[in-house]
Amino acid sequence: MLKNQADDDVDEASLPHGLTKDDLKKFLKRALVVKRTSNMTTAGKIPSMYALVVVGNGQGIAGYGEGKDDEVARAVRKATNRAMRNLTAFERYDDRTIYHDIDHKFHATNIQFRSRPPGFGNRCNHYIHEICSCIGILDISAKVWGSRNPMNVIKATFEALSLKQKLPEDIARGRGKRVVDVQHTYYGANE
Amino acid sequence: MPRHYDLCARVQNGFAARLRRIAVPDTKMNLAISNVLYKEGFIAGVSRGDHVQPDTEYVPTTPDNIATRRLWLELKYNNDEPVLKKMSAVSKPSKKIVMKVEELQNLAAGNRSQFIKGLQPGEIAILTTNYGVLELRDALEKGAGGELLCRAI
Numbered sequence: 001m002l003k004n005q006a007d008d009d010v011d012e013a014s015l016p017h018g019l020t021k022d023d024l025k026k027f028l029k030r031a032l033v034v035k036r037t038s039n040m041t042t043a044g045k046i047p048s049m050y051a052l053v054v055v056g057n058g059q060g061i062a063g064y065g066e067g068k069d070d071e072v073a074r075a076v077r078k079a080t081n082r083a084m085r086n087l088t089a090f091e092r093y094d095d096r097t098i099y100h101d102i103d104h105k106f107h108a109t110n111i112q113f114r115s116r117p118p119g120f121g122n123r124c125n126h127y128i129h130e131i132c133s134c135i136g137i138l139d140i141s142a143k144v145w146g147s148r149n150p151m152n153v154i155k156a157t158f159e160a161l162s163l164k165q166k167l168p169e170d171i172a173r174g175r176g177k178r179v180v181d182v183q184h185t186y187y188g189a190n191e
Numbered sequence: 192m193p194r195h196y197d198l199c200a201r202v203q204n205g206f207a208a209r210l211r212r213i214a215v216p217d218t219k220m221n222l223a224i225s226n227v228l229y230k231e232g233f234i235a236g237v238s239r240g241d242h243v244q245p246d247t248e249y250v251p252t253t254p255d256n257i258a259t260r261r262l263w264l265e266l267k268y269n270n271d272e273p274v275l276k277k278m279s280a281v282s283k284p285s286k287k288i289v290m291k292v293e294e295l296q297n298l299a300a301g302n303r304s305q306f307i308k309g310l311q312p313g314e315i316a317i318l319t320t321n322y323g324v325l326e327l328r329d330a331l332e333k334g335a336g337g338e339l340l341c342r343a344i
Contacts, residue, residue: 170270172313174232174270175232
């Protein structure tokens with residue numbers, strides 16, 4: 001039987017964003033979902049442990065991975081390695097919140113994200129809270145409508161925050177307008 | 192007499208269908224709203240024309256050709272994506288929305304007002320005021336409130 005490549009520890013050459021193995025050691029790792037699944041066969045129920053792990057550096061790079069094994073620890077390790085392979089960079093306004101409100105639907109899970117001012121905190125579903133601390137989002141408000149299935153909430157959050165954000169620069173380029181930062185240069189935010 | 196939500200539907204559907212240009216009924220209100228969209232950079236141009244194509248040279252509107260008169264809006268795309276994703280009516284015949292200056296300032300700041308959600312980054316609102324059909328921030332510069340016709344993002 002061929003050894004599954006995803007089960008090995010991460011190869012440094014395959015890491016994105018110029019990361020090294022030392023950087024990965026400092027990553028936040030959160031095993032958010034650990035479940036006992038069973039595969040029904042002619043021989044009976046074969047149990048297996050499933051883990052969904054979210055990793056992130058708290059500075060805008062995060063990813064999630066799923067793993068299954070007979071033992072919990074090995075499943076979590078598989079999931080962590082897969083998460084390290086699937087890292088994406090997330091855009092944050094002011095390095096603390098999202099650029100604008102986002103509505104996203106993933107399977108039966110609807111999530112509404114709202115951008116919030118500094119000092120607000122992450123007031124959201126506990127899975128979204130963990131993901132935000134891994135990404136480095138400090139102020140956000142979110143509401144999950146419909147299904148609150150943990151695996152789907154996590155996948156919906158990753159999809160929404162990576163796909164659905166539109167940067168002001170891109171909007172301005174499409175419209176042929178100039179973007180002027182008023183929040184910092186005129187109103188003096190963060191000073 | 193087509194209402195402003197007719198234009199919203201045509202523009203939104205035209206962008207979704209990736210059309211190059213669309214023809215809308217030639218009315219003063221449609222022209223005024225199209226001008227605001229043009230100034231904000233959502234569309235590349237506004238011109239008068241036939242029901243077949245825009246005019247190459249000036250054709251006066253007469254009772255003979257009025258039935259075929261259309262406004263042609265040139266649509267814009269950037270990075271394989273439409274520049275205008277959504278254009279929706281706010282004030283409807285079933286519920287008219289008229290706002291004062293304080294309420295418009297709330298909207299411009301991104302806060303809810305009169306059950307209307309605040310403007311997101313890159314979103315505009317078009318309203319009709321005593322100074323004519325203006326974008327929300329232009330209306331605030333003039334200190335004018337009015338009926339909130341539609342919003343576009």
